Amino acid sequence: MHALLDDAVAKTPDAPAVRDAAGRWSYRELAEYGAAFAVWLRERGVRRGDRVLLQLPTGRELAAMFYGASRCGAVFVPLNPAMKSFHLRQVFDNATPALVVGDAASGPQLAEIAGPVRLLAELWPEVEELRARGAVAEDAGVEPCDVATLIYTSGSTAAPKAVICPHAQVVFASRALTRVLGYRAEDVVFCRFPMSWDYGLYKVLMTCVARCEIVLADRDSDLLLLKRMRETGATVVPLVPSLASMIVTLAAREGVAQAPVRLFTNTGAALPQATIDALREHFPGVRVVRQYGQTEAKRITVMPPLEDGERPGAVGLPLPGTRVLILDGEGREVPVGEVGEIVAEGPHVMPGYWRSPELTAKAFRPDPVSGRPRLHTGDYGSVDAEGYLYFEGRRDDMFKRKGFRMSTLEIEGAAMDIPGVRAAAALPPSERHDLALFVESDLSPRTVLKELTRRLEPAKVPAICRVLSDFPLTQHGKNARRELALMLDGSA
Ligand code: ASP
Numbered sequence: 001m002h003a004l005l006d007d008a009v010a011k012t013p014d015a016p017a018v019r020d021a022a023g024r025w026s027y028r029e030l031a032e033y034g035a036a037f038a039v040w041l042r043e044r045g046v047r048r049g050d051r052v053l054l055q056l057p058t059g060r061e062l063a064a065m066f067y068g069a070s071r072c073g074a075v076f077v078p079l080n081p082a083m084k085s086f087h088l089r090q091v092f093d094n095a096t097p098a099l100v101v102g103d104a105a106s107g108p109q110l111a112e113i114a115g116p117v118r119l120l121a122e123l124w125p126e127v128e129e130l131r132a133r134g135a136v137a138e139d140a141g142v143e144p145c146d147v148a149t150l151i152y153t154s155g156s157t158a159a160p161k162a163v164i165c166p167h168a169q170v171v172f173a174s175r176a177l178t179r180v181l182g183y184r185a186e187d188v189v190f191c192r193f194p195m196s197w198d199y200g201l202y203k204v205l206m207t208c209v210a211r212c213e214i215v216l217a218d219r220d221s222d223l224l225l226l227k228r229m230r231e232t233g234a235t236v237v238p239l240v241p242s243l244a245s246m247i248v249t250l251a252a253r254e255g256v257a258q259a260p261v262r263l264f265t266n267t268g269a270a271l272p273q274a275t276i277d278a279l280r281e282h283f284p285g286v287r288v289v290r291q292y293g294q295t296e297a298k299r300i301t302v303m304p305p306l307e308d309g310e311r312p313g314a315v316g317l318p319l320p321g322t323r324v325l326i327l328d329g330e331g332r333e334v335p336v337g338e339v340g341e342i343v344a345e346g347p348h349v350m351p352g353y354w355r356s357p358e359l360t361a362k363a364f365r366p367d368p369v370s371g372r373p374r375l376h377t378g379d380y381g382s383v384d385a386e387g388y389l390y391f392e393g394r395r396d397d398m399f400k401r402k403g404f405r406m407s408t409l410e411i412e413g414a415a416m417d418i419p420g421v422r423a424a425a426a427l428p429p430s431e432r433h434d435l436a437l438f439v440e441s442d443l444s445p446r447t448v449l450k451e452l453t454r455r456l457e458p459a460k461v462p463a464i465c466r467v468l469s470d471f472p473l474t475q476h477g478k479n480a481r482r483e484l485a486l487m488l489d490g491s492a
Pocket of ligand 1: 267294298299
């Protein structure tokens with residue numbers, strides 16, 4: 001991974017590399033800080049393969065530490081600053097880190113769990129000093145199959161699980177994505193996501209491959225979002241649906257010329273067509289790229305940017321050099337257009353979950369004939385004759401009601417199409433409740449349901465509609481379904 005940075009330094013040392021609210025570094029500076037951190041780690045006894053756990057906000061220092069850990073051969077384990085001690089404890093036991101780094105906010109809870117914690121405010125001056133002395137990191141002999149990072153995801157199990165991400169897979173995916181998305185050297189990629197999520201983390205690498213600049217804007221206030229995008233000259237903005245709706249709401253309110261964004265990319269959850277249309281209205285000429293991915297293989301499909309207006313509902317083509325298969329319950333490929341489990345094959349498929357052989361065996365199963373590693377995503381979809389993927393949802397998102405097979409996604413899409421609905425989440429029928437819809441809106445539930453009957457077949461119109469003024473979101477801006485379900489079950 002750090003070779004990507006070395007390449008950038010060799011070619012464009014003075015080009016801007018990374019910016020946060022406090023300042024900006026060139027590629028040369030980023031590499032120097034990274035190398036100094038590698039030396040710092042080595043001096044503290046960290047060796048190849050050791051885990052370094054960091055619970056820090058996403059800023060320039062964390063980007064430098066990412067490259068520094070890579071150069072030292074250490075495994076970078078970034079945790080979301082919002083992670084609480086209940087989960088931290090499980091993560092700590094699972095990762096058994098050799099070194100733990102926190103800041104003033106995370107330090108106390110980390111210390112309770114992990115014992116000695118290095119605080120950023122104390123270690124950074126030491127790194128600065130090593131950099132000033134021109135300390136050179138010795139070659140740690142890192143191999144492509146070495147683990148570069150562990151990404152903790154919550155997902156379907158109660159305990160957090162870590163996806164093992166080796167250098168080879170990470171570099172393959174970073175290069176492939178930079179190419180298919182067409183990042184350019186003059187781009188400014190405005191990243192609202194923390195480096196503890198792969199969506200944020202890979203942006204650091206992808207901008208390096210393209211030798212463009214990343215703005216780490218995870219901590220900026222929501223209200224200043226568009227102002228920051230304008231100030232920084234953002235040309236590429238990675239999105240999830242909740243961020244997209246926020247941008248649309250702010251842009252409609254401000255009504256001024258927006259940042260020179262040429263590309264929005266979406267992943268994590270489906271972007272409703274109404275949001276795509278609104279983004280295009282506020283950012284004329286922009287491409288809105290639909291994608292589908294899982295940390296377990298980073299990204300699986302990407303819609304070619306020049307085809308962003310075509311095949312509504314498609315989430316793109318497999319990354320070049322990889323394959324998507326749609327399999328039935330017996331592991332047989334289903335015919336074109338039929339729905340089955342989405343299975344990914346290729347050099348982006350990670351080797352498994354850290355110290356979780358059972359979970360690994362379930363999701364990562366070799367091709368029975370060739371033996372090639374495959375990821376069984378647990379998501380459902382279909383491909384068309386040209387190989388474009390259509391995402392139907394997680395197994396849990398799909399259900400039958402009144403004899404119709406449907407997915408929460410189409411109900412949410414229809415709800416988002418109603419002017420005035422800012423967020424929507426549908427919960428499938430369960431033993432305790434019928435099909436339910438939550439929306440964030442100023443409209444009444446009655447109006448929402450009435451509007452939905454104009455957009456959906458009767459069987460798909462929810463029986464229950466709740467209007468919230470504030471929508472619960474996960475740390476990554478996805479709908480917090482578990483909390484919504486609790487709201488429903490816990491109330492009369
Ligand atoms: N890994 C996914 C992607 O980048 C993001 C996610 O985990 O939802 O597409």
